[in-house]
Amino acid sequence: MQISMKCSVAVHCLIFIYEAKGIARVTSTLLAQSTGCNPVVIRTAISALKKAGLITVARGTGGAELCMEPSEISLYMIYNAVEPDGLSSIIGIHQCSGRRCPVAQNIHQVLQSPYQKIEDSIRQTMENITLESMIDDFHSIISE
Secondary structure, eight states, rough: OOOHHHHHHHHHHHHHHHHHTTOOOOOOOHHHHHHHHOOHHHHHHHHHHHHOOOOOOOOOOTEEEEEEEEOOBBBHHHHHHHHHHHHHSSSSSOOOOSOOOHHHHHHHHHHHHHHHHHHHHHHHHTTOOHHHHHHHHHHHTTTO
């Protein structure tokens, strides 16, 4: 079970955008340098965050800014922006239903409820973590 690295890249970008406000015009090139990711990966993440309404990007000159206060942006909102179907596929069930084995024929139904509980728990936890709390953690770490 793993949450895609797209989410960590998106969080990195959002914290960078927040920290750079009034200091630098945040472009995909600048974010690529900070994250160490290919600019195409950054542009894809920025596009998804923009589509989700989390950021705006000035046309022409570039420059990304948050659309909401960090306290209003949850980790789940960020994750869902870059991985819209990610949470429902975070735990997979292997394909085996065509087999004669009664376990194979019923394992999907057996796992459906517990896996849904896990998904709901992950979603709830991610909804309770805000960009603001991650920015606060960032500030705590750099002030040590």
